[in-house]
Amino acid sequence: MSDNQGEMSIVDHLGELRKRIIYILVVLLVGLIIGLVCANPIYKYLISVDTAKNFQLNAFAFWDGIGMYMKIAMVVALVLTIPFTAYQLWAFVSPGLREVERKAALRYVPYAFILFVIGMAFGYYVVFPMALGFTTTITKNMGLAETYGISQYFNFMFTLVVPIALLFELPLIVMFLTKLRILNPRRLRKMRKMSYFALVFIAVVITPPDFISDFLVTIPLLLLYEFSVYLSSAVYRKQLAADEAADEAAEERYAFPANLE
Structure with missing residues (x-):
């Protein structure tokens, strides 16, 4: 069934x-x-x-x-x-x-x-x-x-x-996945080197083959990633605070009947 x-x-x-x-x-x-x-x-x-x-x-x-x-x-x-x-x-x-x-x-x-x-x-x-x-x-x-x-x-x-x-859209996607608890800032920091490599590769592919163009596109993409990590940290801290408050409320509910006895 x-x-x-x-x-x-x-x-x-x-x-x-x-x-x-x-x-x-x-x-x-x-x-x-x-x-x-x-x-x-x-x-x-x-x-x-x-x-x-x-x-x-x-x-x-x-x-x-x-x-x-x-x-x-x-x-x-x-x-x-x-x-x-x-x-x-x-x-x-x-x-x-x-x-x-x-x-x-x-x-x-x-x-x-x-x-x-x-x-x-x-x-x-x-x-x-x-x-x-x-x-x-x-x-x-x-x-x-x-x-x-x-x-x-x-x-x-x-x-x-x-x-x-x-x-x-990267910052928004990261925030959404953090909200779903699929990503967290710790995991994003561990992925930083791989993510940087991927973003630099994308920047090199979509820009002309000269250093100035690559640099001008790479920097905003890397800043976007770091901004995404910052937003993920903010969302994650709120989640931890909410979980801690929920745990404390649950402990108080369970402790209250015991105090009555």
Whole structure:
């Protein structure tokens, strides 16, 4: 009987997860529609900034223009879906949390959107101009004619900007996992060397192969990790204090009848 109940429990969890994923896909579809509506003004802004003014973008295929609109729409949909996805993740795990933990974790949802937007701004206004300037300088030094396609330009942009924006979610993810007691500051400190190596590797991969660009991207990523450790420590201290208060309250409840005797 207990095995059947356990099996049903697993089935229920899978059904709940499936429902949450469907919700996310629906919001992603709505975001794509909104993104397509906003694609043209966003495109006009992106090609009007100083980074793009120096380039004459060309279409090398009939689908380049439509493909560019779809890429912009996908990024818009991703921005809109990130906080909703965070909420759905919270809704999925919240039954296993205490009331205080549920309320605290729910506060993280708006910050998922804020951090993603900050990450996109950092990627677009800091990393992307550096990478573009480096590659075009090399091209000119080689005496090559610069003829860029619109698809290549936006692919290059989104390949840099979107991963950086996702990396900016690291503090929020660490706080959430600490709240679930999956991570703690002690474990994060033990993982520091491995995490630093991974972040430096990511920075080197997504930036031009020069020390200055690598340094300018690596430092914010390492600071993000240390900030994540700090936030994890703050959450962990509150958890320990809450556990200690709960233990003291339990001891008082059990000690009270004994005192009456």
